[in-house]
Amino acid sequence: MNRTVLALSLTAVVSIAAVTEAAAWTRTGSTTTPRGTYSSAAAGGCAGGTCSRSAVATGPYGGSVARSGSVTRTAPGTYNYARTTTGPYGNSVSRSGTVSRY
Numbered sequence: 001m002n003r004t005v006l007a008l009s010l011t012a013v014v015s016i017a018a019v020t021e022a023a024a025w026t027r028t029g030s031t032t033t034p035r036g037t038y039s040s041a042a043a044g045g046c047a048g049g050t051c052s053r054s055a056v057a058t059g060p061y062g063g064s065v066a067r068s069g070s071v072t073r074t075a076p077g078t079y080n081y082a083r084t085t086t087g088p089y090g091n092s093v094s095r096s097g098t099v100s101r102y
Helices: 002-017
Strands: 025-033 036-047 050-058 064-075 078-086 092-100
Antiparallel strands (some): 036 050, 078 092
16 A cells, blocks of 8 residues: 555656646635535745745644645656655654656
């Protein structure tokens, strides 16, 4: 399972890096379930060889989870990535690394 998640994450990182320069975007939305309404907002963009994204999701009782990250092309076929996820109690997890297609 961890290898599958890692492979999907790396694929997403390379896909994000392929977005054209200055391609900024924002999204908002909400979902209503029997437990309440969940809302989310996200924004991202690319400039100077770096693409970044940040998002936050808030549950019906006010708890939020936030994630931010970026991908930078360092050489043809090589990318550095970093991301941080912060949970509703302030704990966070950070990941970073390098992906190469060779």
